[in-house]
Structure formats: structure tokens, C-alpha cells
Amino acid sequence: MVLNYIWLSFFFIAFLVALAKLIFTGDTQIFSQIVKQVFDMSDTAFRISLFLTGILAFWLGIMRVGEKAGIVQALARLLRPLFRKIFPEVPDGHPALGSITLNIAANMLGLDNAATPMGLKAMEQLQELNPKKDTASNAQIMFLVLNTSGLTIIPISIMAYRAQMGAQNPTDVFIPILIATFASTLVGLIVTALYQRLKIWNWVVLGYIGGLSLLIAAFIYGFIRLGSAKMQVVSNVATGLILFSIIVLFLFLGFIKKRNVYEDFIEGAKEGFAIAVKIIPYLVAILVSIAVFRASGAMDYLIDGLERFFAVFGINTEFVKALPTAFMKPLSGSGARAMMIEAMKTYGVDSFVGHLVSIIQGSTDTTFYILAVYFGSVGIKNTRYAVVAGLAADLAGIITAILIGYAMFY
Numbered sequence: 001m002v003l004n005y006i007w008l009s010f011f012f013i014a015f016l017v018a019l020a021k022l023i024f025t026g027d028t029q030i031f032s033q034i035v036k037q038v039f040d041m042s043d044t045a046f047r048i049s050l051f052l053t054g055i056l057a058f059w060l061g062i063m064r065v066g067e068k069a070g071i072v073q074a075l076a077r078l079l080r081p082l083f084r085k086i087f088p089e090v091p092d093g094h095p096a097l098g099s100i101t102l103n104i105a106a107n108m109l110g111l112d113n114a115a116t117p118m119g120l121k122a123m124e125q126l127q128e129l130n131p132k133k134d135t136a137s138n139a140q141i142m143f144l145v146l147n148t149s150g151l152t153i154i155p156i157s158i159m160a161y162r163a164q165m166g167a168q169n170p171t172d173v174f175i176p177i178l179i180a181t182f183a184s185t186l187v188g189l190i191v192t193a194l195y196q197r198l199k200i201w202n203w204v205v206l207g208y209i210g211g212l213s214l215l216i217a218a219f220i221y222g223f224i225r226l227g228s229a230k231m232q233v234v235s236n237v238a239t240g241l242i243l244f245s246i247i248v249l250f251l252f253l254g255f256i257k258k259r260n261v262y263e264d265f266i267e268g269a270k271e272g273f274a275i276a277v278k279i280i281p282y283l284v285a286i287l288v289s290i291a292v293f294r295a296s297g298a299m300d301y302l303i304d305g306l307e308r309f310f311a312v313f314g315i316n317t318e319f320v321k322a323l324p325t326a327f328m329k330p331l332s333g334s335g336a337r338a339m340m341i342e343a344m345k346t347y348g349v350d351s352f353v354g355h356l357v358s359i360i361q362g363s364t365d366t367t368f369y370i371l372a373v374y375f376g377s378v379g380i381k382n383t384r385y386a387v388v389a390g391l392a393a394d395l396a397g398i399i400t401a402i403l404i405g406y407a408m409f410y
Helices: 002-025 030-068 071-086 095-108 112-129 138-148 156-164 174-196 203-226 228-256 261-278 280-295 298-311 318-328 333-347 352-363 367-376 386-409
Strands: none
Touching: 002 030, 002 280, 002 298, 030 156, 030 228, 030 261, 030 280, 071 095, 071 203, 095 112, 095 138, 112 138, 112 367, 138 174, 138 367, 138 386, 156 333, 156 352, 174 203, 174 228, 174 352, 174 386, 228 261, 261 280, 280 298, 280 333, 298 318, 318 333, 318 352, 318 386, 333 352, 352 386, 367 386
């Protein structure tokens, strides 16, 4: 419903701004320019979806190989000790813990199609333990916030979009996204734990958080010491090495497990075509509305206003051009994706803004959509502090994305 109002607002505001330009400035070309953008962006949306097919097919095929080779289960075993501590209301050995770990592990690998059914199953099992069926329990809120923070090891779709848009190195945002999404997850976990008064200061939780924090801190410290020129080179080498190593590792583990790796790959790759076709109407709807909004001049007014606001505080305002993606991200995944694509098309995929919108897109997940789907599936109406904790995670991810974007790409 929220996206519906936003979508309609783009058209109505664009019409009013264009009409005002026609009346007050005599711009007789404004409406013909808007209509031209409708046709051009519809064609662009279709082409983006079409060219995504091959990239999505390959990566979804590799992910399916990893899934069948037991990577998801291995990650689940790795995360289980942590989850026993941050979900104290869930009895040890309860099936919900298994579903939670499988869901988070699948999300970390970018396996959205596998993660969602596992997540809904986990929410249903947590609901069985919930004494107040219309009110979210602490465990359900913690689980939801971990989902909305969007911790992802391999941001497949973002790299695919960057490749399709002609990026010189589509994977150069891999490490920045990893840092930003970790910050989002860490803040979401801490804020939720404070609300629940969890005793997270124990060796298990601190071991997980501390270990990951030190790893991310080492990344940041190492990159800062390199300087901008070497930073780009090392980031490109490290990203390529890590991603290709993952491909080889997944194939090797599938071979060790005596799987038919080729057939597993084909099974997963088939989903790439289905997904590419499925997103066409969504991309057309959102990209056309944004193009109309920009062609009318309304987007320029919005960005100019934000730039003047931040300039008052002496802040470099180049990041403002990426804020529409950040504003849309908690509301709609498809809307934020369209904002990202539109920004890359407008400013250049390899520009500072093009890199920044990619990092923002990968820094967190769609809070309100996940809240509606997961809580709606079990009939929860009172979400308590779930929105606050989820938005805190979003804000942390976006701020980190902006900072790391300036450090690496400005």
C-alpha cells in the first residue's frame, strides 16, 4: 500500500510541476519530454531485465551447487551457538532454531528463493511459542531485525545490475557492501538486545561479534592506509580472488559430496530466466514513474533542497544524489532497485553516485516489506519496537555506505 501511494505521487507531482513550468516559464516542450521518457524508460526496463538473464542464471546455478553441497547447512551449524544466546525464549533444540539458522545462512549467500520459505517457517514455529498471538514476541522481533538488516556475503543481484549497466568492474562494490551490511546487522542486533535487556556480554556472543568486527576493522584499516589509488587496485584484486574462489570452492565441495554438479547448476540456473522475466513489470512501473518525476524537474528540486540543507553544515553534498535510493530502501526493494538503476543511468555506473547507490542497495533489506510478510503470515498486529530497531539498522547501513563510498570511490 505504501508503494502504491509513492508510485502515484511520482506521477501527480510530476504533472503539477510540469504544468507550473508550462504556465510560469512557457516551457512548451516539457510534456513532450515527459512522454518521450515514458517510452525510453519502458524500453530500458525491458532491456535491463533481458540482459540480466545470463548473469542471474550463472550465479543462481553456482548458489544451487553450494546449497546441494551443504554450504547452507554448514553455515547453520556455525551460527547455531550464537542464536541460542540471542533467542533465549526458544528452548534449546527447538525446530525454530534450525529454521532460523537456515534462513539467515541462505540470506547470507543471496539465496532469496530458499530463504523466504525458511523464514516463514521459522516465524510460524516461533508463533507456537508466543503466548500473545497478536503481539510480536522478543524472539520474533530479533529474527525479523536480523532479516531486515540484510547481512549478505555475496550481493549477486547488485553485481549483475552493475555488469548489465556496463560497469568497468561490476564487483568493485563487493567489499564495501560487506562492510556496510555488517554495520547494519551489528546495530540492529545491539538495539534489539537493548530493548530486550539481553545479556549479550558473554563469551559466545562477544566471540562472534568481536571476531567479525575485528575482521571488518582490519579491512577498513588496511584500505585507509593504502590510499585511494592502491585501494582501488587491492579491492579489485581481493574481490575477484574471493568471488572466483567461492565459485571453485562450491564446485569442489559438490564434487566431494558426489553430487552431479552440472545438473545442480542447471537446476539453479533455470531460475535466472524466471526471475529476469518476473521483474519486468516491476521495473517498468517504477523506472517509468521515476523518469517522469525527473523529466518534470521535480527530482532536481528535491535534490537541490537537500543539498542546500546539508551545505549549511559544511558537509560535502555529493552523496545527496544517492539519497532517493536510501529513502526508498526501507519501503520497497523493487522501488530502491529502480532508484539505483536510474541513478546509475543518470550519473554513470562508475561515478561516485553510481558506486554509492550500489553500496546503499546492498547495505540493508526492505524493512516494511519483510515486516508485513513475516508478521502478516502469523497474524501479528502489535509489532512493538520492531520498526524502530529495523530502521535503526537501516540508518546504520546507509551511513556506513556513505562513509565507505567516500573513502573508496570519491
